[in-house]
Amino acid sequence: MDKIAVVILNWNGIKLLEQFLPSVIQFSSDAAIYVADNASTDDSLKFVQQHFPTVKIIKNTGNHGFARGYNDALKEVNAEIYALVNSDIEVTENWLKPIIETFEAEKQTAIIQPKILDFKNKEYFEYAGAAGGFVDKYGYPFCRGRIFDTIEKDNGQYDDNCEIFWASGACFFIRKEVYDELEGFDESFFAHQEEIDLCWRALNEGHIIKYNPKSVVYHIGGATLQQGNPKKTYLNFRNSLLMLVKNLPKRKLFFIILFRMILDGIAGIRFLTQGKFKHTLAVLHAHFSFYYMSASYLKKRKDFQIEKYYTVKSIVFIYYIKKLTFFKEIFNSNQNIKN
Structure with missing residues (x-):
């Protein structure tokens, strides 16, 4: 070997x-x-x-x-x-x-x-x-x-x-x-x-x-699928939801999935305002695929999931609302970061 x-x-x-x-x-x-x-x-x-x-x-x-x-x-x-x-x-x-x-x-x-x-x-x-x-x-x-x-x-x-x-x-x-x-x-x-x-x-x-x-x-990055490729948008949004179904702690599963889908909807609207219509459709496609696959993914869950899996509550809020864009800035303002 x-x-x-x-x-x-x-x-x-x-x-x-x-x-x-x-x-x-x-x-x-x-x-x-x-x-x-x-x-x-x-x-x-x-x-x-x-x-x-x-x-x-x-x-x-x-x-x-x-x-x-x-x-x-x-x-x-x-x-x-x-x-x-x-x-x-x-x-x-x-x-x-x-x-x-x-x-x-x-x-x-x-x-x-x-x-x-x-x-x-x-x-x-x-x-x-x-x-x-x-x-x-x-x-x-x-x-x-x-x-x-x-x-x-x-x-x-x-x-x-x-x-x-x-x-x-x-x-x-x-x-x-x-x-x-x-x-x-x-x-x-x-x-x-x-x-x-x-x-x-x-x-x-x-x-x-x-x-x-x-x-x-x-x-190099993006050599297979460029960052602006709608297929990549679809896979990222769909796979992220499927990953949450498999790995979230049971008591947090429903609320977090629901809130995440709302945030995805906001992202889809943002794509629309930017004229990125194919990306909005990719988000919708990702959600419909998630509905279709979610039942089978619930069966993939294991008996134990770690409770403290996240380092900050919402990176979206921190980045877009609080305007903190560097990791060190977030670490200095939030003691939940694991370093």
């Missing part, structure tokens, strides 16, 4: 593999490297075979998205630690060393995220994960270094090794035994927020999730 396996999920990403796979190979000598392909129709696999023969290839049967794509691929990977890495990630020298050291020293730590910076503007954090993620009471995710569309410059303000609520799927380290215990990602999500759901389930089982700033990667 390998100590660590770097697994890159690919779908028609030959250009990204050409650009970013060399850095993974150069700086991952201690790892087995895999490209897990979601039935690409371009020359991705031919390119990898010709130029990087040491990279192992896993062929999935179709484009099943991020969740099932990894679930299927990891059945063929035998390693103590999985490093799930987007194809648009540039890694840095010694990026694996602090992660492996943390796993070896902290047996309860199950999942780790590195510092994720913007490949296009390397002094700034990247949208998808930044310096580790949290959620508010209503399930809205935010990060140290990124709240909604406000992205902070990396001035070393989040260089502490700390516990977080969720780790970004852009670069996601997890123990194999924990991944197996949780039965992997929820395949119904297809893509988006499946890593938050997995982390929430891990926390419900008593595991610890950490952020390690000594490991640094650079992420």
